[in-house]
Amino acid sequence: MSKVIFLARWYPHRYDPMFGLFVQRHAEAAALCNDVSVVYVHADEKTTGKFDVERSRRNGIDEIKVYYRKPKSKIISLIRFFKANRLALKQLPKPDLIHVHILTRCGVVALWHKIIHGTPYIITEHWSRYLPGNDFGGFLRKNATRIVVKNAETVTTVTENLAKAMQSHGLRNKNYVVLPNVVDVNLFKPVERHNEKTKIVHVSCFEDKSKNISGLIDALAILESKNIEYQCIFIGEGIDFETLKQYAFSRLNHENILFTGLLQGQALADELASGDFLVLSSNYENMPVVILEALACGLPVVSTDVGGIKEMIDENCGILVPAKDTGRLAEAIQEMASRREYDPEILRDKVLRKYSYEAVARFLDGIYRGTTDSSL
Numbered sequence: 001m002s003k004v005i006f007l008a009r010w011y012p013h014r015y016d017p018m019f020g021l022f023v024q025r026h027a028e029a030a031a032l033c034n035d036v037s038v039v040y041v042h043a044d045e046k047t048t049g050k051f052d053v054e055r056s057r058r059n060g061i062d063e064i065k066v067y068y069r070k071p072k073s074k075i076i077s078l079i080r081f082f083k084a085n086r087l088a089l090k091q092l093p094k095p096d097l098i099h100v101h102i103l104t105r106c107g108v109v110a111l112w113h114k115i116i117h118g119t120p121y122i123i124t125e126h127w128s129r130y131l132p133g134n135d136f137g138g139f140l141r142k143n144a145t146r147i148v149v150k151n152a153e154t155v156t157t158v159t160e161n162l163a164k165a166m167q168s169h170g171l172r173n174k175n176y177v178v179l180p181n182v183v184d185v186n187l188f189k190p191v192e193r194h195n196e197k198t199k200i201v202h203v204s205c206f207e208d209k210s211k212n213i214s215g216l217i218d219a220l221a222i223l224e225s226k227n228i229e230y231q232c233i234f235i236g237e238g239i240d241f242e243t244l245k246q247y248a249f250s251r252l253n254h255e256n257i258l259f260t261g262l263l264q265g266q267a268l269a270d271e272l273a274s275g276d277f278l279v280l281s282s283n284y285e286n287m288p289v290v291i292l293e294a295l296a297c298g299l300p301v302v303s304t305d306v307g308g309i310k311e312m313i314d315e316n317c318g319i320l321v322p323a324k325d326t327g328r329l330a331e332a333i334q335e336m337a338s339r340r341e342y343d344p345e346i347l348r349d350k351v352l353r354k355y356s357y358e359a360v361a362r363f364l365d366g367i368y369r370g371t372t373d374s375s376l
Contacts (some may be wrong), residue, residue, distance in 0.1 A: 001034050002035065002097055003037075003093060003094075003095045003096045003097075003366060004034050004098070005036075005037050005099065006023070006027050006038040006039065007039050007085065007098055007106040008027075008040045008098050008101045008106065009102035010101065010356070011023050011024060013042050014065075014289070018262065020101075022158075023124075025289075026179075027059070028182070028367075029060050029361040030061040030364045031059065032073065032357065032361035033361050034368060035365070037062055037092050040064070040065045041081075041084040041088070042067050042082070042084050043068060044068065044069060045069075046204060047148045048359075049067070049069070051066055051067070051087060052068075053067075053087070053091075054066075054096075055091070062320050064092070065089060066085070071164065079104060082108075088110075089113070096368075097119065097122065097124075097368055098110045098125065098349060099122055099123075099124065099128065100122070100152075101123075102125060103127070104148060105123060107144075107145070107152075108299070110152075121152055122154040122156070122367060123149065123152045123155045124256050124272075125155065125158075125166065130165040130171075131307065132165070135311055137280045138192065139250065142170075145169075145171060146161055149166070149173050150173060153172055153175065155171075155176050155177070155180065156177045158181055158286050161285050161308040163178065179361050179362065180354050181287060181292060182360045185296050185297050185351060185356045187320075188205070188294075188297050190344040190345070191274065193273075193278060195274070195275075197230055197231045198276050199274065200231065200275065200276065200333065201231075201233050201272055201279070201294070202234050202281075203274035204236050204341075206240050208243075209283070211283075212281045212304070212323070213281065215326050216281040216329065217244070219329040219333060220252055220330075221252060222253060222330035230333075231256055233258050233260060233271060234260065235260050235268065236263075241261075243324070245259050262366070267334060269293075272294060272297055273297040275300075276336075277294075277300045277302060278302070278305070280299075280303040281306065282304055282307075282323070283304070283306065283323050283324060284307060284323075285306050285308075286309065287308045291313065292351050295317060295347045295350055296348050300372040301320045301321075302321070302333055303318065303321075304320070304323040318336075319335060326337065
């Protein structure tokens, strides 16, 4: 059993219990086979002192969250970020390995720890900023990232598509591995459904630039113009929630749509499992965990063909359409509503074999021990 410290740039915290939830799930999986601690640092305008430290034990993980007073200066903020990480690391025994989640700052901390203490580190990247059309630039940032990536033992990404995008920016490493996301298959599971209308489920963070929820609303308007009966459940919250809600009510029959707000845990699993299929209309993505959760519930998926989604969704479990193609999205939703040939247990099996806590725990343990070969 190795002592592993997660340095997480995204992680659930006191202001947002959903932020970086997929990182927390990776930590929980890793903790099934190893001694895992998590360090998370957050800039906080409400913190009165320089640093506010929270330490807790949760699901077998020792969590240290450090909130530091957010200054106006970006340079001072960066200095406080590194000081906060050092403060947290000093409270933990020397690890056998550091596992960085999301570059670049946490990677710099890990590289410093390797230089000073000889501790090796690996990287898991979730961020879509490397994909075409996104913002990965700046001389200092790009070169710092290249150095951090080069000195890692292994670089893991949640999709092959993201790994190739990183490599296209000159982020070279001898070991790139695709690391599956984690799904709680005991929580997300099939239920009997008796929907009078086709029940469509959409789950997202309600940020329209990436999630293109306005495009989904426009596609639903096309269905209504054809007198197609449906009910669409919009789950989540975010910066564009109220704007999109008002847009939906201005374009769609109010009886056909429901905005639930943020749902977590059993409430999310129950609402998702009660649907007939999941719809995502994103302009760009990596591999949304909600796709895996939907499949675990036995639901097929209609999605735009972006990021690494096609690595999981094919004609056997869903329909892919081009991004920003509202007409094709409407056609795919209509086609899916008329289909009945998907077997929920077959869809669920795709997740059980690779994305359960136990499966990811074994995979991560192999990476930590150096027994997992590069898959790219």
